Amino acid sequence: MTVKIYIYDKHGGSQESICSLQPEPDGRDDGGRDYVLPKDYELKGNNLFCCGRKCELVIHNGAPLLVDREHEMAYVLEQEKKMQQRRKAAGLTRQQLADKVGLTQYDIYRLENHEVEPGSAILGKIAAVLGCSTMDLI
DSSP states (O other): EEEEEEEETTTSSSSOEEEEESOOSSSEEEEEEEEEETTTTEEEEEEEETEEEEEEEEETTEEEEETTTTTTTEOOOOOHHHHHHHHHTTOOOOOHHHHHOOOOOHHHHHHTTSSOOHHHHHHHHHHHHTTGGGGGTT
């Protein structure tokens, strides 16, 4: 299961960021990204739960962290790998996609694993090759 998480600066430009299941009222969030929940965790309304118990969502080193105090567990949530899913559905290897858009296989790896953010031109080229919209990739 995936859930959209919004990250934004608590004080509009400070180093302190927070994350939420709701967009920031003033529009200063990152637009929201889809993250994969661990097994047995679910979204109910505006809260995350495991086995009927509410969990917390906090930021740790810039990434959303799901804190389950009852089970004394914490999970760093990973973004959904939409670009990788689309590439595989198209039957392409990383190298084949890289050749078609003028990048290296390593560049594609870094994009798929959210190590770098693609520019709009590159994102458009990748979307065209994969036969989808740029929004389907982010």
